[in-house]
Amino acid sequence: TRLAEGTPRRSIQLSNIVEQRIFKDDDIISTPKRARSKLAEDVDYTPKKSSQKTPTRPRRVSTAISASASKSKEQAPLTPSQKLKKIRSGELSPSMEQRCQPVDAAQKSQLQLAREQLHVSVVPKSLPCREKEFDNIYSFLEGKIEDQCGGCMYVSGVPGTGKTATVTGVIRTLQRQVEQRKLPAFEFLEINGMRLTEPRQAYVQIYKQLTGKTVTWEHAHTLLEKRFTTPAPRRTTTVLLVDELDILCNRRQDVVYNLLDWPTKAAARLVVVTIANTMDLPERVLMGKVTSRLGLTRLTFQPYTHKQLQEIVGARLAGSEAFKGEAVQLVARKVAAVSGDARRALDICRRATEIADTNEAQSSQKCVNLLHVQQALAEMIASAKVQAIKNCSRLEQIFLQAVAAEVTRTGVEETTFMGVYQQLETIVAFMGVALPAPGRALSLCAKLGAERLIISEHSRHDLYQKILLNVSTDDIHYALRVEAN
Amino acid sequence: MPEIGQEIRRTRRFLKERLQRDYTTLRGYEAERANVRQLLQRTAEMGESNSLLLIGPRGAGKTTLINAVLTDLLLNEAFVNNTLIVHLDGNLHTDDRIALKSITVQMRLENATDGKVFGSFAENLAFLLQCLKAGDKQSKSVVFILEEFDLFCTHHNQTLLYNLFDVSQSAQAPICVLGVTCRLDVIELLEKRVKSRFSHRQVFLFPSANKFDAYTQLFQQLMCIPSKKELDAQVDRVDSLEQFKSDAFCFKHQHFDGLEYDFDKKYTDSWNKHIAKLLKLPATQKTLQMLYDFDVSEAFLKTFLYRLVAQLKPAAPLITVEQLSALANQYESDDKVELLCGLSVIELCLIIAIKHHSQIYDRDPFNFEIVFARFSKFAKVSTTMQGVERAIVLKAFEHLRIVELIMPLSSSGMGKLQKEFEMHKLALTYGQIQQAVQRYQALPTEVAQWAQSSLI
Numbered sequence: 001t002r003l004a005e006g007t008p009r010r011s012i013q014l015s016n017i018v019e020q021r022i023f024k025d026d027d028i029i030s031t032p033k034r035a036r037s038k039l040a041e042d043v044d045y046t047p048k049k050s051s052q053k054t055p056t057r058p059r060r061v062s063t064a065i066s067a068s069a070s071k072s073k074e075q076a077p078l079t080p081s082q083k084l085k086k087i088r089s090g091e092l093s094p095s096m097e098q099r100c101q102p103v104d105a106a107q108k109s110q111l112q113l114a115r116e117q118l119h120v121s122v123v124p125k126s127l128p129c130r131e132k133e134f135d136n137i138y139s140f141l142e143g144k145i146e147d148q149c150g151g152c153m154y155v156s157g158v159p160g161t162g163k164t165a166t167v168t169g170v171i172r173t174l175q176r177q178v179e180q181r182k183l184p185a186f187e188f189l190e191i192n193g194m195r196l197t198e199p200r201q202a203y204v205q206i207y208k209q210l211t212g213k214t215v216t217w218e219h220a221h222t223l224l225e226k227r228f229t230t231p232a233p234r235r236t237t238t239v240l241l242v243d244e245l246d247i248l249c250n251r252r253q254d255v256v257y258n259l260l261d262w263p264t265k266a267a268a269r270l271v272v273v274t275i276a277n278t279m280d281l282p283e284r285v286l287m288g289k290v291t292s293r294l295g296l297t298r299l300t301f302q303p304y305t306h307k308q309l310q311e312i313v314g315a316r317l318a319g320s321e322a323f324k325g326e327a328v329q330l331v332a333r334k335v336a337a338v339s340g341d342a343r344r345a346l347d348i349c350r351r352a353t354e355i356a357d358t359n360e361a362q363s364s365q366k367c368v369n370l371l372h373v374q375q376a377l378a379e380m381i382a383s384a385k386v387q388a389i390k391n392c393s394r395l396e397q398i399f400l401q402a403v404a405a406e407v408t409r410t411g412v413e414e415t416t417f418m419g420v421y422q423q424l425e426t427i428v429a430f431m432g433v434a435l436p437a438p439g440r441a442l443s444l445c446a447k448l449g450a451e452r453l454i455i456s457e458h459s460r461h462d463l464y465q466k467i468l469l470n471v472s473t474d475d476i477h478y479a480l481r482v483e484a485n
Numbered sequence: 486m487p488e489i490g491q492e493i494r495r496t497r498r499f500l501k502e503r504l505q506r507d508y509t510t511l512r513g514y515e516a517e518r519a520n521v522r523q524l525l526q527r528t529a530e531m532g533e534s535n536s537l538l539l540i541g542p543r544g545a546g547k548t549t550l551i552n553a554v555l556t557d558l559l560l561n562e563a564f565v566n567n568t569l570i571v572h573l574d575g576n577l578h579t580d581d582r583i584a585l586k587s588i589t590v591q592m593r594l595e596n597a598t599d600g601k602v603f604g605s606f607a608e609n610l611a612f613l614l615q616c617l618k619a620g621d622k623q624s625k626s627v628v629f630i631l632e633e634f635d636l637f638c639t640h641h642n643q644t645l646l647y648n649l650f651d652v653s654q655s656a657q658a659p660i661c662v663l664g665v666t667c668r669l670d671v672i673e674l675l676e677k678r679v680k681s682r683f684s685h686r687q688v689f690l691f692p693s694a695n696k697f698d699a700y701t702q703l704f705q706q707l708m709c710i711p712s713k714k715e716l717d718a719q720v721d722r723v724d725s726l727e728q729f730k731s732d733a734f735c736f737k738h739q740h741f742d743g744l745e746y747d748f749d750k751k752y753t754d755s756w757n758k759h760i761a762k763l764l765k766l767p768a769t770q771k772t773l774q775m776l777y778d779f780d781v782s783e784a785f786l787k788t789f790l791y792r793l794v795a796q797l798k799p800a801a802p803l804i805t806v807e808q809l810s811a812l813a814n815q816y817e818s819d820d821k822v823e824l825l826c827g828l829s830v831i832e833l834c835l836i837i838a839i840k841h842h843s844q845i846y847d848r849d850p851f852n853f854e855i856v857f858a859r860f861s862k863f864a865k866v867s868t869t870m871q872g873v874e875r876a877i878v879l880k881a882f883e884h885l886r887i888v889e890l891i892m893p894l895s896s897s898g899m900g901k902l903q904k905e906f907e908m909h910k911l912a913l914t915y916g917q918i919q920q921a922v923q924r925y926q927a928l929p930t931e932v933a934q935w936a937q938s939s940l941i
Contacts, residue, residue, distance in 0.1 A: 080598040087596055087604070087612065094595065094612055096620035096658050100566035112531075121534060121656040159681030194647040194678070195614055197581075197607040204607065214608060244678070247642060277677065339681075343654065347684040358523070380685040384540070388669055391542075391691035394778040421914065433778070437819035438914055440779065447780075451542045452670045462892065462912045470670070 090212030114322035150263030157301025160341030193247030228268035303340025389479035490799035528661040541690030544784030575636025620658025634664030638674035650682035716743040825921035841939040
């Protein structure tokens with residue numbers, strides 16, 4: 001029938017669009033596939049009339065082109081649906097509103113310069129303390145590109161240890177190599193699991209990076225399948241970086257399977273670098289066949305030690321006198337003890353510069369010393385629970401004491417409101433305060449529950465709602481005793 | 486005297502409006518305010534990307550702080566021209582899809598027209614990220630204000646939070662993510678990679694407890710009528726709101742506006758003097774202390790004062806200490822006891838029977854049969870309750886259940902058991918029943934005596 005005939009032809013047409021970027025030859029789009037295999041051998045082949053459209057071109061495409069041509073003539077403002085069509089075809093580049101007056105780079109103080117250098121977004125050209133990992137990834141990718149074969153790599157490590165920065169750094173170096181013609185050219189695609197609304201959107205994003213067009217995921221899937229499974233001469237190697245791999249794992253794991261299956265195809269020349277947080281993700285989450293395809297080329301990024309963190313911050317501040325040496329050391333040691341997260345260390349340093357900026361407005365020579373860093377650490381690491389208890393109203397404090405007393409009495413963590421209310425009656429009588437009615441005590445309970453000093457059920461359970469203490473009893477005693485003195 | 490009557494009415498309206506619709510005046514919190522203000526200013530002027538969490542108990546003035554800071558900054562041309570403000574609320578934007586559409590509209594991106602957003606969820610996300618990625622230091626700063634931040638943490642995968650924080654930590658358009666929440670442990674709700682991208686700046690807003698003097702001063706501030714000069718200063722501030730083009734500040738249209746009010750100087754003086762005198766009275770102090778012991782927040786005092794101000798009328802032109810303590814007593818009173826006093830005698834008898842059962846069996850659950858047996862024992866020997874039929878008592882029992890003085894043990898038990906046999910628990914303390922028996926109007930003596938002891 002007509003439909004059965006028409007469908008494969010149309011998909012062949014569009015798969016040629018995929019090839020467009022690789023061949024860099026616009027005429028190929030309109031050429032049917034069978035003709036192209038002949039054409040590939042003959043490089044200097046040019047069609048007689050490139051402007052003439054072949055009759056097999058689907059109607060939809062031709063109307064789109066004629067519509068865009070007529071629009072450019074008129075210069076009329078686009079209707080929203082026209083705009084959407086342009087966005088989908090990648091013709092309209094997304095943009096942000098511009099500033100009225102630009103940021104002036106002049107009159108920046110030393111602290112300000114330091115603050116800009118310390119911002120997490122300012123990624124240095126070469127990452128300090130990650131040379132070994134860099135070499136590892138570099139040699140892997142370089143080998144794969146030179147051998148023109150496909151492969152997989154799995155990179156893991158806790159957040160903030162420089163995984164993505166190192167991989168993109170490697171890619172940048174490789175691209176520079178390509179420019180100097182020391183390496184065959186390759187394409188770089190990158191997706192991030194967390195930037196997708198669902199795993200299957202990965203196909204859409206990959207296809208979009210190849211061609212700039214937005215299509216449905218089913219369509220994108222077939223096109224990509226076609227691109228990677230059919231052999232094509234002059235295909236360059238493609239490097240695909242998949243960030244946050246664990247988000248792409250759904251129950252069926254078809255997306256992860258496909259992403260890792262394509263490199264095994266001889267025609268694909270696809271190198272996949274996957275990044276995730278947990279070291280044992282392939283064994284824990286992924287199915288056997290996926291793990292097998294992921295292979296054993298793995299790399300783990302260890303959390304930074306305090307020496308490394310110190311070096312990182314030091315490298316960013318190179319040449320600046322804004323920080324005292326011991327201040328950087330304190331930050332490095334504190335952060336390394338908690339998480340080894342470089343982002344955290346940089347943020348704390350940045351906060352310290354702000355504190356130094358506001359505290360010492362009068363002194364001309366500004367420098368971040370130990371006190372500023374200590375204040376920043378206290379702001380960003382310390383918990384505020386004691387402070388919160390101290391600033392509760394009197395009855396709320398008594399209520400917290402009552403919960404603590406009931407926990408001590410029963411020996412169980414979980415208490416009911418009734419028991420707490422009985423303790424409340426006792427404590428109130430002892431302290432000589434008017435007893436709040438159960439209804440008011442319930443609203444006290446709800447207020448403390450909203451702040452999460454206690455964990456309580458919904459108030460419709462009334463006297464029988466269960467209450468858990470979310471702070472330690474020591475915190476309560478400490479906060480209330482210190483206040484009494 | 487119609488003159489005085491009008492003055493009173495105007496005062497009442499002035500005070501009410503100031504209590505209810507003054508969204509931008511913040512008292513106290515100098516350090517925190519300066520902190521937030523500097524952060525926003527740096528975002529706007531230098532194109533820094535930042536993130537911040539504003540944490541404090543309910544009613545502590547978190548939203549007011551943001552409004553106040555923005556009102557301050559709006560006086561600054563450089564801020565207005567270089568920033569977009571995007572307002573999101575966890576209660577309204579219940580998932581990322583809705584939130585994303587709202588962002589697209591508020592940022593006036595290209596795929597939004599007149600509040601309508603085109604394309605699917607995935608397309609919207611991709612387009613927004615592309616836009617932000619296309620931006621650099623030369624594009625406008627965007628300030629995202631996420632109210633009820635903890636609710637955004639419940640969204641699927643925390644996609645929105647990840648992407649916002651990720652933009653703030655990479656070299657893209659300068660944005661500032663400002664989360665507002667009342668949960669102290671909100672950081673624990675973030676996923677580890679979202680947590681790593683958050684800059685861990687937290688500003689805590691705690692209303693100052695153990696400063697009762699400040700509380701009484703607040704009372705005075707809220708009740709006094711300001712002079713003409715102070716009113717004018719206020720008006721200028723509010724006018725600056727008008728020049729801001731964002732729709733995010735829907736409150737600016739109905740903001741409290743002191744311009745409409747013009748008070749007689751003599752009247753103002755006498756009113757303020759009266760308030761000062763009222764505040765000195767020990768009874769007032771005691772009432773305020775009572776309120777303060779319960780809740781230290783400004784919002785709580787404001788609702789109290791609103792009810793107080795609503796009592797002003799030409800016949801009673803001044804606020805008296807009696808009004809104050811009567812209103813405070815209303816706050817103190819127990820609603821459930823009021824409810825008990827409104828029950829019929831049969832219902833109260835059932836409550837007493839339940840109380841006896843609970844006391845004997847140490848709060849064991851009960852059903853209608855148990856309670857009815859206990860009630861019948863009393864009804865037989867009483868002179869007033871002899872002719873009561875079982876159906877009527879069952880109806881009374883059902884009434885108790887509907888007003889939730891008794892609660893079924895399991896919510897799903899309905900339908901499995903016959904209603905006479907379904908087990909219940911008592912949602913009252915014995916003290917409340919005791920109070921109700923004492924306060925009940927015209928309770929038969931027999932019932933009152935039975936309430937004292939279960940032995941007849």
